[in-house]
Amino acid sequence: MSDAADVLVIGAGPQGLAAAAYLARAGARVSVLEAEPVSGGACANSMSVGDLVVPAGPHSLCALDPRVVKELKLGRHGLKFAARDLALTGLRSEGKPLVLDRNAHAAAHSIAPVSQRDAERFAGFRRDLFVFGRALRAMWWEEGELGEAAQREELRRLAMTSAGAFLDAAFESEAVKAAFAFDAMTGGLSPSDAGSSLLFAWRAAQEMCGLQGAVVIPRGGVASLADALVSAAQAAGVEIRTSVPVARLLLSGDAVTGVALASGEEIAARIVLSSLPRRRTLLELAPAGAAGFATARQLRRTPDTAEAKLVLALKSAPGFAASQPSGRFIIAERLESCIAAHAEARAGRLPAELALEAVVPTLFDPSLAPGNTHLLSVLVRPLPVSPEEGWLKLAPRLTDAVLAILERHAPGLKGSIVAASVGEPNAPERDALTARHMLAGWRARIATPIGGLFLCGEAAEPAPALSCRAARIAAAIAGAHLKGEVR
Amino acid sequence: MRYDACIIGAGADGLAAAATLAGRGLKVAVVERDSHPGGRCATREFHPGFRASPFVDELPAIPQDIFWSLDLARRGALLMSAPASLALWPGKQSLLQPSAGRAQALRRAIAERVLADAAQPPKRGLFASAAPTAPWPGEELAARTLLDVLDESSADSAECAHLLAALLDGQVCDPALAGSALQLLAGSRGGMAAGGLGRLGDALRAAAEEAGAEITCGLEATDIKRAGRRVAAVGLADGSEVAARAVISTLDLKRTFLSLFSWSELPRALVDRVGAFRPAPSMARLLVALEAPPDPPAGTDPIALRGPIHVAPDAAALDDATRAWRSGAAPERPPVMLRLVSAVDPSLAPDGAATLTVTLGAIPHTPFDGAWTREKRDKLRDTALAAVEAVWPGIAKRVLGAELIVPPDTEDMLGLTGGDLSGGELTADQMLGFRPFVEASGTRTPVEGLYLAGPSSTLGPLATCASGVAAARALMADFAAGRLK
Numbered sequence: 001m002s003d004a005a006d007v008l009v010i011g012a013g014p015q016g017l018a019a020a021a022y023l024a025r026a027g028a029r030v031s032v033l034e035a036e037p038v039s040g041g042a043c044a045n046s047m048s049v050g051d052l053v054v055p056a057g058p059h060s061l062c063a064l065d066p067r068v069v070k071e072l073k074l075g076r077h078g079l080k081f082a083a084r085d086l087a088l089t090g091l092r093s094e095g096k097p098l099v100l101d102r103n104a105h106a107a108a109h110s111i112a113p114v115s116q117r118d119a120e121r122f123a124g125f126r127r128d129l130f131v132f133g134r135a136l137r138a139m140w141w142e143e144g145e146l147g148e149a150a151q152r153e154e155l156r157r158l159a160m161t162s163a164g165a166f167l168d169a170a171f172e173s174e175a176v177k178a179a180f181a182f183d184a185m186t187g188g189l190s191p192s193d194a195g196s197s198l199l200f201a202w203r204a205a206q207e208m209c210g211l212q213g214a215v216v217i218p219r220g221g222v223a224s225l226a227d228a229l230v231s232a233a234q235a236a237g238v239e240i241r242t243s244v245p246v247a248r249l250l251l252s253g254d255a256v257t258g259v260a261l262a263s264g265e266e267i268a269a270r271i272v273l274s275s276l277p278r279r280r281t282l283l284e285l286a287p288a289g290a291a292g293f294a295t296a297r298q299l300r301r302t303p304d305t306a307e308a309k310l311v312l313a314l315k316s317a318p319g320f321a322a323s324q325p326s327g328r329f330i331i332a333e334r335l336e337s338c339i340a341a342h343a344e345a346r347a348g349r350l351p352a353e354l355a356l357e358a359v360v361p362t363l364f365d366p367s368l369a370p371g372n373t374h375l376l377s378v379l380v381r382p383l384p385v386s387p388e389e390g391w392l393k394l395a396p397r398l399t400d401a402v403l404a405i406l407e408r409h410a411p412g413l414k415g416s417i418v419a420a421s422v423g424e425p426n427a428p429e430r431d432a433l434t435a436r437h438m439l440a441g442w443r444a445r446i447a448t449p450i451g452g453l454f455l456c457g458e459a460a461e462p463a464p465a466l467s468c469r470a471a472r473i474a475a476a477i478a479g480a481h482l483k484g485e486v487r
Numbered sequence: 488m489r490y491d492a493c494i495i496g497a498g499a500d501g502l503a504a505a506a507t508l509a510g511r512g513l514k515v516a517v518v519e520r521d522s523h524p525g526g527r528c529a530t531r532e533f534h535p536g537f538r539a540s541p542f543v544d545e546l547p548a549i550p551q552d553i554f555w556s557l558d559l560a561r562r563g564a565l566l567m568s569a570p571a572s573l574a575l576w577p578g579k580q581s582l583l584q585p586s587a588g589r590a591q592a593l594r595r596a597i598a599e600r601v602l603a604d605a606a607q608p609p610k611r612g613l614f615a616s617a618a619p620t621a622p623w624p625g626e627e628l629a630a631r632t633l634l635d636v637l638d639e640s641s642a643d644s645a646e647c648a649h650l651l652a653a654l655l656d657g658q659v660c661d662p663a664l665a666g667s668a669l670q671l672l673a674g675s676r677g678g679m680a681a682g683g684l685g686r687l688g689d690a691l692r693a694a695a696e697e698a699g700a701e702i703t704c705g706l707e708a709t710d711i712k713r714a715g716r717r718v719a720a721v722g723l724a725d726g727s728e729v730a731a732r733a734v735i736s737t738l739d740l741k742r743t744f745l746s747l748f749s750w751s752e753l754p755r756a757l758v759d760r761v762g763a764f765r766p767a768p769s770m771a772r773l774l775v776a777l778e779a780p781p782d783p784p785a786g787t788d789p790i791a792l793r794g795p796i797h798v799a800p801d802a803a804a805l806d807d808a809t810r811a812w813r814s815g816a817a818p819e820r821p822p823v824m825l826r827l828v829s830a831v832d833p834s835l836a837p838d839g840a841a842t843l844t845v846t847l848g849a850i851p852h853t854p855f856d857g858a859w860t861r862e863k864r865d866k867l868r869d870t871a872l873a874a875v876e877a878v879w880p881g882i883a884k885r886v887l888g889a890e891l892i893v894p895p896d897t898e899d900m901l902g903l904t905g906g907d908l909s910g911g912e913l914t915a916d917q918m919l920g921f922r923p924f925v926e927a928s929g930t931r932t933p934v935e936g937l938y939l940a941g942p943s944s945t946l947g948p949l950a951t952c953a954s955g956v957a958a959a960r961a962l963m964a965d966f967a968a969g970r971l972k
Binding site: 153157159160161162165168169189190192193194195196304336339340343344346347434435436 | 814
């Protein structure tokens with residue numbers, strides 16, 4: 001054994017770094033162990049597009065906990081925002097795009113040509129969702145419960161309701177429903193999975209830059225969040241070790257005593273936080289049987305579908321971004337086609353119709369690319385988790401399919417491509433998302449059957465997104481263990 | 488004259504409600520638009536000498552206590568126990584005994600809960616904020632997928648596909664979706680009625696009439712009239728009115744609220760809830776007259792022909808069929824279930840001949856390219872007969888006649904929105920406390936004096952007759968509490 005630490009954090013992604021920073025600020029000796037040569041996890045600039053590099057993970061932020069930004073002083077460590085509120089913009093094959101702006105009048109004005117009734121209803125729909133979303137912060141921001149009985153009933157209703165049924169009840173026009181369809185497929189869910197409507201409430205519970213439900217892009221790209229967290233963690237005294245893949249957890253009885261690295265080195269620690277998915281932590285790093293038979297069986301489930309990221313470097317910004325630069329562009333034909341696509345992807349095939357979310361970060365932050373080059377970052381859902389033909393054969397077909405869709409909405413786009421790159425989906429490693437998981441308490445999501453081992457990554461969040469809330473709470477729980485308050 | 492209760496629809500649920508109320512001395516009128524009471528409890532001659540139940544061969548089971556309290560056995564309803572179901576693949580077969588088990592216990596617990604709620608005076612008024620309710624039995628199934636549950640109880644994928652086919656029985660459902668496990672709660676097969684389901688309908692009619700209910704057939708209810716907020720009368724197609732203190736509707740949810748009321752007089756929220764309710768019609772039937780009964784397929788126990796025969800059930804094919812259904816296309820390989828109904832009940836076919844029913848699943852209500860034309864019907868008929876031919880090669884020569892029933896036919900004949908026999912898709916947000924919607928779960932509706940029984944009500948898809956009895960009990964409890972003078 002070497003270098004005994006109080007706490008070891010596995011994975012130097014934003015969540016692992018945030019947890020480490022919190023613990024170090026509370027006085028613990030913390031080491032972060034990262035398998036890759038650079039820290040930052042999915043937010044590190046690791047995907048090359050021609051001469052440029054971008055993160056393989058998210059291209060925008062929708063859920064980062066504002067308290068983490070404040071408490072860890074991320075602003076002082078370099079986190080600034082380039083775009084503060086990307087409006088959900090549904091692109092349509094015919095007619096003007098649907099801009100669901102924060103300004104209720106603008107949104108209604110944009111919806112009116114599609115459906116007068118939906119235009120009238122939109123403001124009320126969002127208001128109700130935001131009011132409910134704020135109430136939900138009691139359980140999704142803190143370790144609490146919903147205050148009012150009526151709200152608990154509403155939550156129960158949403159847990160039973162599919163996103164499709166939820167949207168059908170609220171809107172009549174396909175265009176409006178389709179604009180929301182992309183978000184309903186978060187975590188590999190189908191818009192007709194019972195409980196998928198919770199994803200809308202979860203999004204409404206978020207706050208970015210002081211705006212409820214906003215989607216933002218940091219200056220310098222999402223990688224700058226990772227840089228700020230590295231800086232904050234190091235300032236707090238965290239030791240970050242890169243290129244040290246963890247091979248297994250060391251246990252004594254039912255409690256963790258440290259980790260063994262792939263190099264053979266063993267490090268002792270009283271607490272281990274893992275920012276990896278629950279399945280990888282418990283089935284791959286922990287000794288066989290440590291998770292328990294039933295848990296292991298449950299954990300084997302992977303998400304039903306995956307998502308991939310495609311990034312293009314373009315000579316000029318795509319046409320649809322010219323009229324509405326601060327948009328989060330959703331391309332989905334119909335809600336029904338998303339449901340059918342999900343079933344197709346689940347069967348291992350590339351769906352005929354795909355749903356896309358596109359952003360053009362260079363419109364807000366020209367420093368991301370030299371000269372007049374623009375970046376178009378596209379998330380694609382739903383994709384097969386383990387394609388019949390294998391990822392290597394699927395990737396070029398996927399690229400062609402996505403480019404064909406983009407070309408329809410931005411004629412001439414293909415001609416302006418400088419470089420293109422597509423990232424492999426990481427769904428096979430992720431945990432499956434269920435309504436039950438979203439509604440379980442923080443402790444149930446963070447704790448493991450192994451004493452002293454906690455999850456602090458995306459796996460412990462209610463829905464997969466970069467929020468660092470699990471890290472903040474896991475750090476508090478770990479801190480209490482260190483002080484001996486919890487036995 | 489003013490009745491205590493007017494019941495719209497003389498199906499099993501309506502007749503059970505009528506018998507229950509009239510048995511307690513209430514004055515009850517039943518109005519039925521068809522010329523004959525019974526609803527889906529019907530048996531009809533579809534080819535000279537050949538009879539079959541056009542909509543289903545078996546209904547969900549009637550709870551034992553209701554069956555005996557209505558004295559249905561003495562009135563001629565004889566339900567034969569549900570036989571094992573057979574699955575036939577090329578060169579392979581398996582037999583599956585109907586299992587009772589946990590789902591039945593859950594259904595019983597749910598029925599008890601609804602009946603107990605019915606006996607309590609209502610807690611909430613018109614669209615008051617929903618009071619918290621205790622979890623429903625079986626609610627935990629909403630978090631699971633049907634495949635997940637069936638996987639646990641089946642040895643291999645073929646058995647799983649068989650279980651799935653036997654459970655869905657022609658209903659459409661994507662078993663890999665969260666919440667699909669609630670399909671387990673849908674009523675189990677209650678066995679075929681001797682002499683056809685029509686005999687059960689007759690027994691229920693006798694029970695209602697002997698108790699003193701007045702049944703008027705051939706007259707459609709067109710609207711529900713209200714005095715203030717409370718129901719006052721049911722308007723009929725001939726312009727007359729049945730004055731009543733309370734109304735039980737056994738029509739499906741959409742017909743009840745959207746065709747019996749003018750929308751402007753209902754609260755907007757109620758119209759919205761009803762509008763959002765989703766039927767999922769997906770079943771077509773082919774009634775086939777055969778000049779001679781087919782031989783059992785090689786290696787099959789003749790006794791196995793008495794039950795449902797699933798033709799090559801396959802999870803991937805079901806998946807494709809479900810997707811085709813979603814996009815409004817008739818699938819190439821729909822799930823097919825055959826029943827040689829005359830093997831169980833020889834009275835359904837002339838001597839030496841046989842009656843076969845073919846149930847096709849995942850058939851859209853209206854094909855994406857327009858209504859059911861003659862060509863499309865012929866194509867579907869050929870699909871069905873091809874499936875029969877796969878089981879019994881050469882059977883086509885024995886077919887004397889056949890009648891195809893697609894969802895719009897069911898809709899016309901039964902007056903059921905979309906022709907969806909389950910009265911609304913069985914998804915988590917349309918089951919248990921959310922069926923048909925939160926404020927109307929159980930049997931009371933937001934309209935004072937109107938009770939909902941029938942397929943769209945909470946108990947509708949779970950059991951036969953039970954929703955009618957629940958509505959009757961709620962009505963009596965409200966009378967006793969002096970709420971409906």
